[in-house]
Amino acid sequence: MTTGDTSGRILVIGGYGAVGSAVGSRLEERLPGRVIPAGRNEVRARRLGGVRVDVSDLDGLRRTLDKLGDVRVVVLCVEPEDALLARVCLERGIHLVDVNATRDLLDAVADLDGVAAAAGATGVLSVGVAPGLTNLLAHRAHEAVGGAQRLDVTVLLGSGERHGTDAVRWTVEGLTEPVTAAPRSVFLPGHGTHLAYPFPFSDQHTLRRTLGVPEATTRLCLDSRPLTAALFALRGTGLLRGEHRAPLRRTLTGAFSRVHVGADAFALRADAWRDDDHAAFALTGREQSRVTGLVAAEIAGELLRGQLPPGVHHIEQLPDLADVPERLAADGVRVLRRVGG
Ligand SMILES: NC(=O)c1ccc[n+]([C@@H]2O[C@H](COP(=O)([O-])OP(=O)(O)OC[C@H]3O[C@@H](n4cnc5c(N)ncnc54)[C@H](OP(=O)(O)O)[C@@H]3O)[C@@H](O)[C@H]2O)c1
Incomplete structure (x- = not known):
């Protein structure tokens, strides 16, 4: 600039x-x-x-x-x-x-x-970052296989970062949405292999339209494996869903906004698949x-x-x-x- x-x-x-x-x-x-x-x-x-x-x-x-x-x-x-x-x-x-x-x-x-x-x-x-850099990585992977039939995007967030309240509120609300795909075990540079869970990031919907890819899923994990497991176990209980659970979601948003355990590094990965062809791009950084x-x-x-x-x-x-x-x-x-x- x-x-x-x-x-x-x-x-x-x-x-x-x-x-x-x-x-x-x-x-x-x-x-x-x-x-x-x-x-x-x-x-x-x-x-x-x-x-x-x-x-x-x-x-x-x-x-x-x-x-x-x-x-x-x-x-x-x-x-x-x-x-x-x-x-x-x-x-x-x-x-x-x-x-x-x-x-x-x-x-x-x-x-x-x-x-x-x-x-x-x-x-x-x-x-x-997500959406944003994930869309750009997915675009690269899509081009590398000559037009993907399927995209898998993975987002790893640092549980030690001071995420803004509005971003934490968005994430907690995302835990109430219906799950449409299975978790996936993914290697993320600098973080090893993590189990990542489907999460309603907007990129997966956008990419289907802008790139014409029939299937796209974005998954989320935190750098802490126990915290990821606890978060998605909580989603599995359905306890956060419904208008009457809004106070519980507000409490959780407040807790996540205040508690910072771990590091602030994040990692992204986009995998594109076309028949036997596969391309993957990743990106690492700090403080999403x-x-x-x-x-x-x-x-x-x-x-x-x-x-x-x-x-x-x-x-x-x-x-x-x-x-x-x-x-x-x-x-x-x-x-x-x-x-x-
Ligand atoms: N694309 C991505 O990768 C990405 C990543 C992170 C965050 N986000 C999005 O970015 C947004 C901000 O996140 P953040 O982490 O920066 O949250 P944040 O730290 O809570 O910041 C939100 C800011 O907006 C102001 N605000 C709140 N309500 C407002 C209103 N009605 N009118 C005008 N200003 C208002 C707040 O100040 P006051 O309360 O004093 O007004 C505060 O300064 C969220 O929507 C989040 O989902 C996107």
Whole structure:
């Protein structure tokens, strides 16, 4: 990313959260004075030179955008209820980078493709680690076998990382969704072999559509094998499901947000299968929230330079973003091809 070559500022909503603060600090290094952090806490936002924004108050957002006047990119680092916020931005010709990981929400934002194209705005979805880097690895594996018939994506997260509350809430909610595939034993570089369990990451749904792969499953494990086993045993009991279990899910979210046992390294792997052919790519790094923010910052920088086509796209649909993993080498992200096991 080069600096100072275009005008306009970048509004980072959720800008002092775990992901948003990584977006903000990377962009501030490269585009000083052009980042506006935002969240519901006005005092906190203002202390960072930002503004108050609540994603559930669209009139308030419109007024803020009018007042700021020169926002060209919004980076959304908190999950709104629906796609209306995305619509407000794209209709105004403001580019959008969305780190959300919920399938239905991503589908609703993807449906705004025509709105974005008409306004000359670009929306980029599946931004972050999973979805995000997983989509890019899966794309590589898919190409390596000449078009996959099946994709298996595996995500290992460090149980010692300070994951943001919104991300932990998302993960706990994911434990309530029906299970559609079997666990799989997978070798992950730097971590050995782990049993990973199907988990509702959005990438598996997106990849079926964007790559035309008939079967795709994403699985999750933690670096701690006992913790992984305990988490998925809890899912198996069904105790977390249902509206009446919301308090239990909130308690679990609070506990996971506070307790940090283990390391902060993560690993990703994508396996593509076509008849007898098989290709696997893996990626390792530290602090998935930070790396999610760095991916979002890379894309926000490209959008500010006007280098991506109008419309709404998932990351793997934009060839200019195919090398994002390599761009993060200096940040400790390492890509491996044809990993063993
Ligand atoms: N794609 C990926 O790989 C990936 C990875 C990690 C996380 N994520 C997603 O990124 C999002 C953020 O995760 P995180 O770990 O950064 O969570 P976090 O640390 O809890 O940060 C969320 C931020 O959003 C703000 N916020 C909450 N509700 C808001 C609202 N209604 N309006 C405006 N701001 C609001 C919070 O501040 P206030 O409460 O003060 O408003 C906070 O600054 C989550 O949706 C998560 O699923 C994606």
